[in-house]
Every structure is written in C-alpha cells, then in structure tokens.
Amino acid sequence: MSHTSILTAVMMGYTLAYAGMAALSLGMQKHYAQLTADAELPSSRKVLFKTLGWSLLAFALLPVIQGWSLAMGLVIWVGLISVAAINVVLVLAYQPRLLAWLGVAVSIALIVLLTASM
Template identity: 45%
Template sequence: MPVSLAALAAFAFAYAGMTGLSLTMPRHHEQVTGQRVLPSGRRHFFKILGWLLLILAIVPCIQAWGAAVGVVVWFGFLTAGGLLIILMLPYIPRLAVCAAAGAGIIGVLMLFIT
C-alpha cells in the first residue's frame, strides 16, 4: 500500500474510532442526537465500534511503514483523529458524526482497494 493511501486510511479509521468512543459519553451523545438518555445497548455498540476502528487503524500503518515505525505513526494518527473530533464536536456535532461515518467507509474501501 502506498504511504499516502495508508496515511489516509489510518487517519480515517482513527477519526471514526475516536468519534465512536466520544458517542459513548452521555454529554456528546446528547449534543449529536438531542436525547438526554443514552441506552445501554447503544453505548456498548459505540464503544465496541470505536475500539475496533482504532485497532483497525494500525493495519495500514504497519503495511506502509513496518512494525517498528508503524506503531509510532499509529499513535500519531490516533492523536490527530482525537484532536479533530475535539475541535469539531462542540461546534458542528452532527457534521462531525456524518464525517466520521464517511471516514470509516473510506478507510474500509482503502483497505480493500489496495
């Protein structure tokens, strides 16, 4: 996988994963959906999905940079994805979640295309 595509896929997975984990918090869930109560099943779904996407973000990093450097690059993308959701969630929460859904789809397509 070329480095540029691996970087795009890893960032997309990291952003989508961090968004999924943020939706497990009642405050952020209320910002996005307007519902005060966060059902337990939905909380578990977002938690599992978020962690799965964060773990999946390491795959393109290791493919492009190898195991030693790939893990370090993965931590960088986790930081960048978390920073982006931190900056977007207070101001445009619904757009942030829609962008995360699109990013997750783009990440999956990148893995299967190359």
C-alpha cells in the first residue's frame, strides 16, 4: 500500500472519529449549553447527537480496515478515537465555541479526502 493511501485512510478515520466525538459531547447537557444559548438539551437532540456520534465512530473503522488488515485496523481505530477524544476535550476546555468551527473544517476535510480518493 502506498504512503498516500495510508495517509488518506488515517485522515479519513481521524475526521470521522473527531466528528463522532464532537457529536457525542454535544449529546451532553453541559457541553450543549457551552455551545448554544439553550439552557436545556431537548431529548430528541440528545438522542440524535448520540446516535450520530456512535455511528460516526463506527464508520471511522471502515477506512482504517481498508488501509490495513482487520487486526491492525482495530488497533489504529482505537488510537484515532483516543486522539480525537483528547482533541475534543482540549477544545471544549479552552475554546468551546471553536468546536463547531472545527467540526465544519473536519467535515470539509473529509469531503476533500473522499473526492480525492475516488
């Protein structure tokens, strides 16, 4: 496998993991209140954010398994989720409003990576 496709697999996995962790954090009342003017997190949005977050984390596994074998892909996936979680926690701790902008940037990066890999 070439270095370009490995880098693409890692970046795709990371962007999906970051988006998943960001969605999971928005499914929590405290972090939702940090980013919005709403005092209360509606239960429908809570379910939406949590479902979206877990789905994105699961989808983050696909590119790394395609880049490596199943065993190595699982190890790399756990590492990418850990790095994404640390990044989300640091953003929430120091600049919570930046989480939404970084989410947009990560989504754009994912679209670019998807179109470049096709």
